[in-house]
Amino acid sequence: MAEIDGFELPARKSEFLKVVSLCGGTMRTNEVAHELNVSPSTATKVLADLAREGYLEHTPYHGVCLTAKGEEYSRFLVRRHRIVSLALSRFGLSPDEACQEAKNLEGHVSRALVDRICASLGHPVMSGCGPIEHDGDCCPCGR
Numbered sequence: 001m002a003e004i005d006g007f008e009l010p011a012r013k014s015e016f017l018k019v020v021s022l023c024g025g026t027m028r029t030n031e032v033a034h035e036l037n038v039s040p041s042t043a044t045k046v047l048a049d050l051a052r053e054g055y056l057e058h059t060p061y062h063g064v065c066l067t068a069k070g071e072e073y074s075r076f077l078v079r080r081h082r083i084v085s086l087a088l089s090r091f092g093l094s095p096d097e098a099c100q101e102a103k104n105l106e107g108h109v110s111r112a113l114v115d116r117i118c119a120s121l122g123h124p125v126m127s128g129c130g131p132i133e134h135d136g137d138c139c140p141c142g143r
């Protein structure tokens with residue numbers, strides 16, 4: 001995939017991709033709908049969009065799985081969420097509050113800014129939302 005800048009997908013589609021990734025990379029449409037609290041028809045539509053854009057593939061029995069592109073992009077999305085959440089927790093927010101506020105903000109945070117925040121926090125490995133992965137661009141060790 002070309003260099004990720006962080007604005008490839010609108011926030012809503014990003015949420016769908018992130019859920020599929022965090023649930024193991026393969027999911028049924030109904031599970032996605034349940035997880036995101038949307039109707040099955042909404043889930044079907046958004047997942048079809050993501051499949052058309054090459055992030056997901058349809059699997060038999062009404063499910064989807066991540067493509068290589070989807071895998072790479074969802075890793076970035078998860079990392080961005082956790083970095084933003086961790087940064088917000090430095091302002092005294094509880095983990096739940098930080099998680100929720102991060103969801104509101106993260107769609108506006110570029111990949112370059114994620115890397116800058118990560119560096120300024122000393123390349124943390126854990127957030128209130130789970131472990132933080134680093135890529136080679138962010139820190140030399142490429143953890």
Ligand SMILES: [Zn+2]
Pocket residue numbers: 081085098099100102128129
């Ligand atoms: Zn979170």
Ligand SMILES: [Zn+2]
Pocket residue numbers: 118119122123124134135138139
């Ligand atoms: Zn880092």
